Amino acid sequence: MPHLDAAYNLARYLMRNDYDADDAVQDACLRALRYFGGFRGGDGRVWLLKIVRNACYTRLRRGRSRELEAEFDDELSSPDAEVANPETLVLRSADAGALTRALDQLPEEFREILVMREMEGLSYKEIADVTTLPIGTVMSRLARARKRMQRLLLAGPAKES
Amino acid sequence: MTCEEARPLLDAYIDGELELMLSFDIERHVRGCAACARAVGNIRALSGELSAGAAYYSAPPALAARVRAAIRNEQRAQGRALLPLVRFNVRWVAGAAALLMAAIVGSAVLVPRPSPDDAIARAVVADHVRSLMENHLTDVLSSDQHTVKPWFDGRVDFAPPVEDFAARGFPLVGGRLDYLSDRAVAAVIYRRRKHVINLFVWPTPGARDTAMTTGVRQGYNLVHWTRAGLTYWVVSNLNGAELREFSEMVLARG
Numbered sequence: 001m002p003h004l005d006a007a008y009n010l011a012r013y014l015m016r017n018d019y020d021a022d023d024a025v026q027d028a029c030l031r032a033l034r035y036f037g038g039f040r041g042g043d044g045r046v047w048l049l050k051i052v053r054n055a056c057y058t059r060l061r062r063g064r065s066r067e068l069e070a071e072f073d074d075e076l077s078s079p080d081a082e083v084a085n086p087e088t089l090v091l092r093s094a095d096a097g098a099l100t101r102a103l104d105q106l107p108e109e110f111r112e113i114l115v116m117r118e119m120e121g122l123s124y125k126e127i128a129d130v131t132t133l134p135i136g137t138v139m140s141r142l143a144r145a146r147k148r149m150q151r152l153l154l155a156g157p158a159k160e161s
Numbered sequence: 162m163t164c165e166e167a168r169p170l171l172d173a174y175i176d177g178e179l180e181l182m183l184s185f186d187i188e189r190h191v192r193g194c195a196a197c198a199r200a201v202g203n204i205r206a207l208s209g210e211l212s213a214g215a216a217y218y219s220a221p222p223a224l225a226a227r228v229r230a231a232i233r234n235e236q237r238a239q240g241r242a243l244l245p246l247v248r249f250n251v252r253w254v255a256g257a258a259a260l261l262m263a264a265i266v267g268s269a270v271l272v273p274r275p276s277p278d279d280a281i282a283r284a285v286v287a288d289h290v291r292s293l294m295e296n297h298l299t300d301v302l303s304s305d306q307h308t309v310k311p312w313f314d315g316r317v318d319f320a321p322p323v324e325d326f327a328a329r330g331f332p333l334v335g336g337r338l339d340y341l342s343d344r345a346v347a348a349v350i351y352r353r354r355k356h357v358i359n360l361f362v363w364p365t366p367g368a369r370d371t372a373m374t375t376g377v378r379q380g381y382n383l384v385h386w387t388r389a390g391l392t393y394w395v396v397s398n399l400n401g402a403e404l405r406e407f408s409e410m411v412l413a414r415g
Binding site for chain 1: 169171172173176178203204207208210211212214215216217218219220221224225227228231232353354355380398399400402403
């Protein structure tokens with residue numbers, strides 16, 4: 001069940017627990033059926049991921065409607081944008097736990113883009129279709145997401161190199 | 162090109178998303194710049210870790226069953242609601258639902274014209290699915306082509322293309338002996354991120370070479386060609402573009 005796995009993986013990373021991921025995917029599949037008229041052919045996976053993503057964000061927003069969320073801004077320059085001499089990143093392949101924990105610490109916008117690019121192998125164009133972002137924003141956001149991930153991994157317990 | 166110009170483009174460069182000329186410019190700059198080369202190495206390392214090392218959450222079987230049931234119910238409810246009003250809509254809804262089922266849960270869509278290749282494609286997909294069940298994937302588990310290749314030698318009378326494409330993101334996983342359409346076939350298993358790729362090969366003496374054809378069946382992507390008396394089928398839930406890239410690589414080396 002190729003698309004269902006892709007849908008579930010994205011939902012699981014966005015919701016960060018099985019129960020809500022289940023719920024969001026099931027809901028998204030029903031929505032997909034109701035709005036099938038909106039499917040104009042093309043890649044069914046991209047179309048389904050888009051619906052799943054919307055279902056997740058609806059739930060996430062509902063959960064934090066009272067919280068004041070600091071809107072983060074991709075284009076705001078930050079010190080990490082220009083690292084003159086990056087440290088060499090030492091990664092331990094065995095430690096899937098550290099990777100997953102670091103992913104979970106990222107803001108959703110960064111987490112989802114890494115899931116789509118690195119786990120599903122979506123192109124920038126496909127990610128732009130799923131997220132309805134301009135392709136240039138996909139590029140800069142992915143770059144920032146990777147930098148954040150690198151920082152998290154360098155700052156983590158596996159710091160010494 | 163300066164570092165300031167190159168840095169924001171390194172990710173897109175690694176992802177193969179830059180146009181060719183720009184990509185060459187970056188490549189030239191990275192070759193002469195240790196800091197940018199290190200940045201490229203870091204991005205590659207992270208990318209590799211995330212695709213191979215981070216958890217991939219597959220849909221639990223219970224969820225798939227629930228989704229199927231929910232879709233069936235919805236379909237029935239919609240059918241009932243529409244029946245007295247517009248008759249042809251019912252058929253449309255049923256057709257849409259069938260397509261959707263195929264897109265989401267990978268159930269079969271009726272293919273109108275059956276052909277010999279069709280029966281083989283069906284068998285190939287069935288075998289791929291079977292191979293994904295626990296402990297059915299490999300008979301010989303090794304990423305070393307010098308282990309997998311001799312293993313096949315004693316079992317089939319042809320040489321399947323066994324080569325570790327890890328450097329290009331398609332590591333070798335192992336080999337397996339299978340029976341498809343009443344003949345022994347070699348299955349060479351590769352991986353792309355979390356996606357298993359089965360490459361089936363068997364001899365068809367005297368068969369003419371055919372160009373690569375691609376297709377989708379039950380939600381799985383298929384690539385097929387014949388070359389030098391060997392028939393090749395590649396199947397995976399990997400996206401079509403990357404599966405084709407893999408196939409071109411095998412064809413070029415085969």
